Amino acid sequence: MRIDIMTLFPDCVESVLHSSILGRAAKKGIIEINAVQIRDYTKNKQMQVDDYPYGGGRGCIMMAQPLKSCLDDIINKTGKRARNVIYLSPQGAKFTQETAKRYARDYDQLILVCGHYEGIDERFIEECVDEELSIGDFVLTGGEIAAMAVTDAVCRLIPGVLSDEECFTEESHWNGLLEYPQYTRPEVWEGRAVPEVLLQGDHIHIDDWRRKQSLQRTFHKRPDMFSKFMPQSDFDRKQIERILKNRDIPDPDTIELHTVKDKNMLLRMAKVIQEDQNPEFLKAFTGFENNSWYQFACPMGTVGVAAVNDSSLDFEKELMDGHWKYNGSVRVIEYFYIFEKYRTAGYAERSMELLTQRAKEENINVLRTGIFRRQKNVRKFLENQNFKYRGNLSANNGKVHYMAFEKEI
Numbered sequence: 001m002r003i004d005i006m007t008l009f010p011d012c013v014e015s016v017l018h019s020s021i022l023g024r025a026a027k028k029g030i031i032e033i034n035a036v037q038i039r040d041y042t043k044n045k046q047m048q049v050d051d052y053p054y055g056g057g058r059g060c061i062m063m064a065q066p067l068k069s070c071l072d073d074i075i076n077k078t079g080k081r082a083r084n085v086i087y088l089s090p091q092g093a094k095f096t097q098e099t100a101k102r103y104a105r106d107y108d109q110l111i112l113v114c115g116h117y118e119g120i121d122e123r124f125i126e127e128c129v130d131e132e133l134s135i136g137d138f139v140l141t142g143g144e145i146a147a148m149a150v151t152d153a154v155c156r157l158i159p160g161v162l163s164d165e166e167c168f169t170e171e172s173h174w175n176g177l178l179e180y181p182q183y184t185r186p187e188v189w190e191g192r193a194v195p196e197v198l199l200q201g202d203h204i205h206i207d208d209w210r211r212k213q214s215l216q217r218t219f220h221k222r223p224d225m226f227s228k229f230m231p232q233s234d235f236d237r238k239q240i241e242r243i244l245k246n247r248d249i250p251d252p253d254t255i256e257l258h259t260v261k262d263k264n265m266l267l268r269m270a271k272v273i274q275e276d277q278n279p280e281f282l283k284a285f286t287g288f289e290n291n292s293w294y295q296f297a298c299p300m301g302t303v304g305v306a307a308v309n310d311s312s313l314d315f316e317k318e319l320m321d322g323h324w325k326y327n328g329s330v331r332v333i334e335y336f337y338i339f340e341k342y343r344t345a346g347y348a349e350r351s352m353e354l355l356t357q358r359a360k361e362e363n364i365n366v367l368r369t370g371i372f373r374r375q376k377n378v379r380k381f382l383e384n385q386n387f388k389y390r391g392n393l394s395a396n397n398g399k400v401h402y403m404a405f406e407k408e409i
Contacts, residue, residue, distance in 0.1 A: 001030075001031050001032070001104065001107075001108060001109075001110075001154065001155060001158045002031070002032040002033075002034070002078065002081075002108065002109045002110075003031070003032070003033050003034070003109070003110045003111075003112065003151050003154070003155070004034045004036055004074045004078075004109070004110070004111045004112070005033070005034065005035045005036065005111075005112045005114060005144075005147045005148075005151070006036050006038050006067065006070050006071065006074070006111065006112065006113045006114060007035055007036070007037070007038065007114040007142075007143070007144055007147070008037070008038055008039060008049065008114070008116055008142070009114075009142070009144055010035035010036065010037050011035075012144055013035040013144055013147065013148060014033075014035045016148050017033045017035075017148060017151055017152070018033065021156070021161065021162065022151075022152065022155055022156075022161070025155065025158070025160065025161040028160070030158060030159075030160040030161055031155050031158055031161060033151060033155070034074075036070055036073075036074060038062075038066050038067060038070050039066070040070070041065075041066045041067075041069035041070040041073065042065075042066045043065060043066075043069075048063075049062055049063060049066045050062050050063060050116075050117050051063055053118065057118070058118065059117050059118035060117045060118060061117065061118055061119055061120065061121055062115060062116060062117060062119070062120040062121065063121055064120070064121040064123050064124040064127075067113065067120060067121075067124045067128070068124060068127070068128060071085065071111065071113075071128055074111055075111075078109060081107075081108055081109040082106065082107050082108050082109065083107060083108070083109035083110070083111060084103065084106075084107045084109075084110055084111070084130050084131060085111045085113065085128055085129050085130045085131070086110060086111065086112050086113065086129070086130065086131050086132070086133050086150070087113045087115065087120070087125055087129045087131075087132050087133070087143075088112060088113065088114055088115065088132075088133055088134070088135075088143035088146040088147055088150070089115065089119075089132045089133070089134060089143070090134050090137070090138070090139050090140075091132055091134065092131070092132030092133040092134040093131070093132065093133060093134065094134055094135075094136070094137075095133050095134065095135045095146075095149075095150060095153075097153070099133070100150070100153040100154050100157060101157060103150075103154045104154050104157040104158055110150075110151075110154065112143070112147040112150060112151070113129065113143065114142055114143030114144050114146075114147050115142065115143045116141070116142040116143070133146070133150065134146070135149050135150070175232075176218075176225060176228065176229045176230070177214040177215060177217075177218045177225070177229060178214060178217045178218045178221060178222060178225070179214060179217075180209075180210035180211070180213040180214045180217070181195075181213055181217075183195070183198060187199070187386075188386070188409065190357075190360075192353060192356075192357075193353075193356075193385065193386045195209070195349075195384065196383060196384040196385065196386060197209045197384065208235065211235060211236070211239070212239055215229075215236065215239050215240060215243060216239075216243060216346070219243050219247070220251045242344065246341070246344055249298075249300060249341065249342065249344075249347075250298050250299050250300055252346040252347050252349070252350035253350065254298045254299055255296050255297065255298045255303055255347065255350050255351060255354065256296075256297050256298070256354075257294055257295075257296060257297075257351075257354040257355065257357075257358055258294065258295045258296075258297055259292070259293070259294060259295075260293040260294060260295050260305070261293075265295075266293055266305075269295065269302060269305055290309060291307040291308060291309050291334055291335070292307065292308050292309070292310075293305065293306070293307050294306045294307075294308070294355065294358070296338070296347075296351040296354065298347075302339070303338060303339060303342045303347055303351060304336070304337050304338035304339055304342065304347075304348070304351055305335070305337055306333060306335060306336045306337070306351070306355055307333075307334040307335035307336075308331050308332060308333055308334060308355070308359075309331070309332045309334050310329075310330070310331050310332070310364070312332040312334065314332075314393065314395035314396065315330065315332045315368050315370070315393070315395075315404075316330070317393070317394075319390060319391035319392060319393050319404055320391065320392045320393065320394055320401070321391045321392055322390045322391020322392070322404070323390065323391065324368075324390055324404075324406060325388070325390065325406065326365070326366045326406055326408045327366070328365040328366050329363055329364045329365055329366065330364070330366045330367075330368055331359050331364040331366070331367055331368070332367075332368050332369065333355070333367060333368070333369040334369075336351075336352070336355070336369070338351060348381060349384075349385065352385050356385075356407075356409055359409060360409050364409070365408060365409055366406060366407070366408055366409070367387070367406065367407045367409060368404065368405065368406040368407075369382070369387070369404075369405050369406075370393055370395065370402025370403060370404050370405070371402060371403050371405070372400075372402065372403070373401075373403055379403065379405075382405050385407070386407050387405040387406065387407045388405060388406060388407065389403060389404070389405055390404045390405065390406055391403075391404055392404065
């Protein structure tokens with residue numbers, strides 16, 4: 001692929017496009033990028049490239065002659081090719097990933113014309129330009145930034161420029177979806193942990209998780225893209241059905257953590273939770289005065305509640321089997337409940353994340369909690385949140401036994 005950029009500022013273009021990944025590809029001969037100075041093709045001593053517009057108005061217009069002479073020279077030097085002459089203009093069709101794929105597939109030379117000042121003589125566009133292109137609904141001082149964006153997007157699709165095809169086929173916009181979240185070391189940063197599924201090495205589960213995240217992200221962030229997406233598998237269809245079923249539920253990032261100090265407010269939440277068929281809440285509520293209560297709220301209302309205790313005698317004891325691993329300031333999550341309608345798309349995960357962040361802000365470095373053995377789904381959730389099973393705990397003077405978990409933050 002050869003790209004020639006007609007510009008009044010070649011140094012600016014070359015400094016960007018001849019570095020990093022594109023620079024290395026150019027050195028290997030995989031691509032060729034040339035910034036051509038339009039001013040070199042003027043026919044007057046002043047090297048004038050612009051003049052006042054006919055009919056009056058502010059600013060100047062780039063003249064057709066230097067542009068045409070520059071274009072002719074490029075074509076004469078490069079010979080017969082599958083080429084496309086493109087004028088970067090806010091009046092052009094919007095540039096998309098599909099456009100980039102078409103350019104990389106159908107052409108072996110692109111000539112990008114960068115306008116400046118108040119634009120270029122319309123006659124050059126009519127005579128010489130194959131396509132007008134815009135990178136967005138806004139106006140820049142010149143076409144160089146747009147030309148560099150187009151060059152980068154197209155060249156990275158040329159075989160050999162990137163190390164592996166998956167470097168771009170897994171990215172946003174390639175298949176009509178946004179890309180899934182990405183993480184690197186450390187495993188826990190600022191109280192935010194890498195999703196457990198990415199740490200377990202099960203690539204089937206990882207692929208499913210990533211696909212699910214891509215679908216959810218596209219729905220929340222780019223509903224226009226989501227509406228056009230065609231499912232490519234039964235998994236896609238099931239996830240889309242689930243997303244649409246809960247489409248009135250806001251993005252998990254809108255959830256906020258609020259401290260609940262008003263007992264009457266907690267009573268109102270208790271009523272709602274009972275209606276959500278969780279009678280165990282009454283047991284937790286009886287210890288209101290001994291716990292700190294939190295509400296997880298979003299624009300639609302309450303997502304869930306949690307109760308914590310920094311002086312739980314039960315959780316300071318030795319375990320019946322196993323042992324606690326972490327030492328320091330301990331906070332016990334006595335109660336954590338997410339309403340049924342919000343148990344999807346990351347609401348529980350985001351709520352636990354907020355609870356963990358609050359603990360860290362208050363100089364807590366260990367979280368502990370306990371669940372009944374029958375709560376298999378809750379155990380899976382805790383393990384996905386980096387809680388580690390430590391053994392069994394006898395609590396409430398031996399009346400109940402819990403499976404004990406803890407997490408260092």
